[in-house]
Amino acid sequence: MQNTTHKAVVLMNLSAFFSGMVFYAPVATLYRQSRGISVWQMSLIEALSLALMMALEIPWGYVADRIGYRRTLVFSFLVLFISKIVFFAAHGFSLFLMERILLAIAFSALSGVDIAYLHRCNAGQKEFGYYQGSSFLGLLVVALIFPLFSEIFVQSAFLTIVSHLIALLFILALPREPVVQNILSSHYTGVVETLGRLARDRLLLLYVSGNTLLFGVNQVVTVFLVQLCYTKVGLPLSAFGLPFLLLVITSSTVSYLSSPLTSYFGRRALTLFSFVLSLSGLALLWSMQGVVVVVLGAVLVRLGATLVQPVYLAVTAKACEGPDLATSLSMNSLIGSLMELFLTLGLGFLAERNLSLALGVASIALALGLGLLFCSRSLLSTPNLV
Secondary structure (H helix, E strand, O other): OHHHHHHHHHHHHHHHHHHOOOOOHHHHHHHHHHOOOOHHHHHHHHHHHHHHHHHHHHHHHHHHHHHOHHHHHHHHHHHHHHHHHHHHHOOOHHHHHHHHHHHHHHHHHHOOHHHHHHHHOOOOHHHHHHHHHHHHHHHHHHHHHHHHOOOHHHHHHHHHHHHHHHHHHHHHOOOOOOOOHHHHOOOOOOHHHHHHHHHHOHHHHHHHHHHHHHHHHHHHHHHHHHHHHHHHOOOOHHHOHHHHHHHHHHHHHHHHHHHHHHHHHOHHHHHHHHHHHHHHHHHHHHHOOOHHHHHHHHHHHHHHHHHHHHHHHHHHHHHOOOOOHHHHHHHHHHHHHHHHHHHHHHHHHHHHHOHHHHHHHHHHHHHHHHHHHHHOHHHHHOOOOO
């Protein structure tokens, strides 16, 4: 049992590492433009893909609880691998739309199921941190190797196929998740019943909502709005890669430190500290006091979100324990996707008119998230989560 658990965790980390190697990520927009689609068409494709992914998220969790998490992971990574082949061959709107449809199917199948599989294999906060960090390490390799490409578009797209093939092979080698006796004796419920149970669990709903506000603000600010901040303080476009690399290093390093820091400080203190870090980072970004201050602000926002995510995964996996674990985790993920969607639209709209106002609203959203966390603080006292 112990050997099976260790093997499963190692293979999942390796698959995360290689699937994190999306070599074309730094030039994804330019790649698509070179293959004949406009920015508006990209936005339309992205919106359709996101809508499809959210629509499929809960049904895939329901299916995974019944056919098994390993089988669902194999399907997800197989479709993900096929999507990279389509991306490599794509020219024009229809094939790039097909690529994003495949990606939506793969990610909706993966969402919640990877955490459910690891949880069934007795993974705790430490293992969730390693799993999260492995994906960031793959992205770090991309950032280091990318400047070496001579034929950037062709080489980056082809190597992404190779890395995802390797990730698929590791997933195929996964053992079947252990069957827990008390779970086996429980009865499965429908999606409506599971949704109703989640809605009635006020503490869990508050906890999920508070944390997903932090994760959503981190995504919008450190991926999109921060680039506007760099431009405003005069950072040359050619130097944008340096803070990007710093953010990736921060994410990969902190993921591995989350568990020992939690053991030392406790879940409540670490969660509060994470929100304070991110709020401090937003204040620095809002001040716009030069390149160093802005980059430091982005690092603090990313640091706070990355530090608390393994805690969040451990708490929600334990709180959702039952025969419909993947369905419940998919519902949590859907809450996060919806919040991220609203934050992206709202903050993007504000940023076009007033960047400082957008960052101020992001701070208010984060403060609201902290308030929701305070209301659910007793959940962080639950034993045996790390």
